[in-house]
Amino acid sequence: MNEAHIIQFLKGAFPEEIGDDAAVIQQQNTEIVISKDLLIEEVHFRRRYQTPESLAYKALAVNLSDIAAMGAQPFAVFLGLAAHPEDGPFVDIFLESFVSACKNAQVKLLGGDTTRAPSKKLYLSLTILGRALSPHQLKHRHTAQSGDIIFVAGPLGYAHIGFTALEKNVAGYESYKDHFLNPKARIDEGLWLSTQSCVHAMMDISDGLWIDLQKLVQASQHSAKILLENFSFTDADLVACQNLGLSDTETRLTGGEDYSLLFTVHPQQAEKIRTQFQENFGYPLIKIGEITAAVETTSVQIYRDGAPCHVALNPFDHFKRDQDY
Amino acid sequence: MNEAHIIQFLKGAFPEEIGDDAAVIQQQNTEIVISKDLLIEEVHFRRRYQTPESLAYKALAVNLSDIAAMGAQPFAVFLGLAAHPEDGPFVDIFLESFVSACKNAQVKLLGGDTTRAPSKKLYLSLTILGRALSPHQLKHRHTAQSGDIIFVAGPLGYAHIGFTALEKNVAGYESYKDHFLNPKARIDEGLWLSTQSCVHAMMDISDGLWIDLQKLVQASQHSAKILLENFSFTDADLVACQNLGLSDTETRLTGGEDYSLLFTVHPQQAEKIRTQFQENFGYPLIKIGEITAAVETTSVQIYRDGAPCHVALNPFDHFKRDQDY
Numbered sequence: 001m002n003e004a005h006i007i008q009f010l011k012g013a014f015p016e017e018i019g020d021d022a023a024v025i026q027q028q029n030t031e032i033v034i035s036k037d038l039l040i041e042e043v044h045f046r047r048r049y050q051t052p053e054s055l056a057y058k059a060l061a062v063n064l065s066d067i068a069a070m071g072a073q074p075f076a077v078f079l080g081l082a083a084h085p086e087d088g089p090f091v092d093i094f095l096e097s098f099v100s101a102c103k104n105a106q107v108k109l110l111g112g113d114t115t116r117a118p119s120k121k122l123y124l125s126l127t128i129l130g131r132a133l134s135p136h137q138l139k140h141r142h143t144a145q146s147g148d149i150i151f152v153a154g155p156l157g158y159a160h161i162g163f164t165a166l167e168k169n170v171a172g173y174e175s176y177k178d179h180f181l182n183p184k185a186r187i188d189e190g191l192w193l194s195t196q197s198c199v200h201a202m203m204d205i206s207d208g209l210w211i212d213l214q215k216l217v218q219a220s221q222h223s224a225k226i227l228l229e230n231f232s233f234t235d236a237d238l239v240a241c242q243n244l245g246l247s248d249t250e251t252r253l254t255g256g257e258d259y260s261l262l263f264t265v266h267p268q269q270a271e272k273i274r275t276q277f278q279e280n281f282g283y284p285l286i287k288i289g290e291i292t293a294a295v296e297t298t299s300v301q302i303y304r305d306g307a308p309c310h311v312a313l314n315p316f317d318h319f320k321r322d323q324d325y
Numbered sequence: 326m327n328e329a330h331i332i333q334f335l336k337g338a339f340p341e342e343i344g345d346d347a348a349v350i351q352q353q354n355t356e357i358v359i360s361k362d363l364l365i366e367e368v369h370f371r372r373r374y375q376t377p378e379s380l381a382y383k384a385l386a387v388n389l390s391d392i393a394a395m396g397a398q399p400f401a402v403f404l405g406l407a408a409h410p411e412d413g414p415f416v417d418i419f420l421e422s423f424v425s426a427c428k429n430a431q432v433k434l435l436g437g438d439t440t441r442a443p444s445k446k447l448y449l450s451l452t453i454l455g456r457a458l459s460p461h462q463l464k465h466r467h468t469a470q471s472g473d474i475i476f477v478a479g480p481l482g483y484a485h486i487g488f489t490a491l492e493k494n495v496a497g498y499e500s501y502k503d504h505f506l507n508p509k510a511r512i513d514e515g516l517w518l519s520t521q522s523c524v525h526a527m528m529d530i531s532d533g534l535w536i537d538l539q540k541l542v543q544a545s546q547h548s549a550k551i552l553l554e555n556f557s558f559t560d561a562d563l564v565a566c567q568n569l570g571l572s573d574t575e576t577r578l579t580g581g582e583d584y585s586l587l588f589t590v591h592p593q594q595a596e597k598i599r600t601q602f603q604e605n606f607g608y609p610l611i612k613i614g615e616i617t618a619a620v621e622t623t624s625v626q627i628y629r630d631g632a633p634c635h636v637a638l639n640p641f642d643h644f645k646r647d648q649d650y
Contacts, residue, residue, distance in 0.1 A: 023435035110348035125450035
C-alpha cells in the first residue's frame, strides 16, 4: 500500500471522476469544483515551528491552491478538526486565525466536524469549494498537447529549502522558511490563466515538479522534456543549498509544497502569455521545457544543455517517509 | 474548549451559514447539500470489534444520514484517509468495501486525500454531497413550530445497547450490536418526508435524542416536551439494559449513533403522516412529544404520565469522554 496505489485503485473504481486537483460537479450552467486535503501533525506540520496562526493560514492556502489550479474562484470551506483536550489553547488561536484567513480569502466557512483526538496529534481535514467564472473555462491535467511549452508560476524548491532549515533547526533562511510556512495560493493567476484558451493543461505543484509533471503527462498521455538550463537558482539559493546539505538540482526538481502553478501553453502563444503574465502579476514565469508525444509510454526526460542527463531523485510518498518527514 | 464551544464560536463568525446537518449551496434552481464527518479510531470505532468491511459501510452510512436528514438525495462523496504503513492489509479491505458501499448507495467517489498517520490510529474524513429533488424542498432544524408533534423514524438507544455489549466484550446481543456497527441511513424516509409540507423541521440523531432535540428547539427558538410514556422499550430491551448495567430511560434518551430521523409535524397532519409512513416503510414512527412555545429560554422538559420528571443524564461530548470512549 502506498498513496499512488490507493489513488490508482480508487481511480479504477470511478474512472470518470478522479484525476484533477479538484472534482467538478456540473449543475446546469455552473461548474462547482471541490477538493479535500488532510493536514496531520508530524506528517505535514510540526508545532515546533508552525504557529497556530500560520498553520491556519497554510491549511487554507493549500486548499485554495487546488481551486486555483483548476482556474476557479474559491467560495466555501468545511473544517474537520480532531484535537486532544490538552491542546485547547493552541486550537483556540488556530480557530480564530482560520476564521480570519477565511474572511481574508472571501471564503465562507460552511460547516465541519470537531472531535477528540486519541493522541496529542492535531488532525485537520479541509474541504474547499470553488466556482468556474464562466462555463467550460476550467483547466485540467489531461489536456496537454504535443509541442506545448511548460511554464511554472511561482518558486521551485524554495519551500523545501525553508523546510530543511526548519527541520535542522538552523537560524536564518527566513524568506525560504516563509515559503514553507506561509505558502501563497495563486488564485488570481489561476483565474487569469483560465481565461486563456491557449493554456491547455494546469495543476498545482504540491509534491514537487518531478512528481507533479509526471502526473500531468500521464493524465495527458504525453511525455515531457525538462530543460534544466532554462531555470537555475540564484547564487544566494545555491549557497543556501550548499550550507544545508541539499543538492540544488534535486531541490528544484523534487522540492514539494511550493504551491506554484504548473501549466502548458500552445507554443505559438507562449511568448505572449509570458509577457502578459509578467505585466499582470509582476513576476516572471519559469519556462520548464515542453510537452512531447508519448513514445510507447509517457515519460519525463531531463535535459541539460541539449543532452539527456540522469539525476538521482527521491520521489515523494507520505507512507514511506516515516523517517525523514 | 469543547465541541459545543467550538461550534458556537464558528457559528458566531459565520452566523448565516452553519446550523443544519448539512450546508446548502444554492446554484440557480438547484440546492446542493454538503456535510463532513470525521471518524477516528479509539474515538468513534475500535478495530477490536469493527471489521474493515463494516467500518467502510458505517463511515458512509453516517454521512449519508446527514444528507437524509435534510431530505436530499446523496450523489457524491470524498474520502480522506490517514493510515499507518503497517495497516496496509486493513486499509486494502476497507477501501474495497468503501467502493462497494458507494456503488450500492449510488454515490460516486469524486476524490479525497490519502496520507500517512503518525500513529497506528486510522483517521477517516468524509465529505458527502446531496441534491434536493425539487427546489425549496429541503428540511432544516430551525423551522419547528409551536404545537408540532415530534416523531422519530428508527430506533432509540439500540446502538448504545450494542455499543455497551461490545465495549464490555459480552457475547450475544447481536441485533443491538448490528445497530451500532451497521447503522442504516434513512434516505428514502428523508426524501419522502421532504415532499410533505406539514413536516416542519428535521435532523438525524447522532448524539442521542436528548442532545439532538435540544439542538432542534434551540435552532427553532422553541421548547419541547418529551412524553416518556409514549415510547418504551420491549421486555427484551429492558432485560438487555439490566444485564448490561444500563438505565433504560437514560439509554432511550441519550444513547447515540442510532441515526434515526427526528422531525416535527403540524398537529393536524400528524396522524396522517404516521399512517402513511407505516404503510410506505413498514415500521412505525415513535411519537416523542410536542414542540411548545419558548418561555424566556428554550428548553426540553421530560414528562412521565402527565407530570414533569427529572432524569439524571450525561450529555455527550467527544472532548470530555476521554475515559469511556
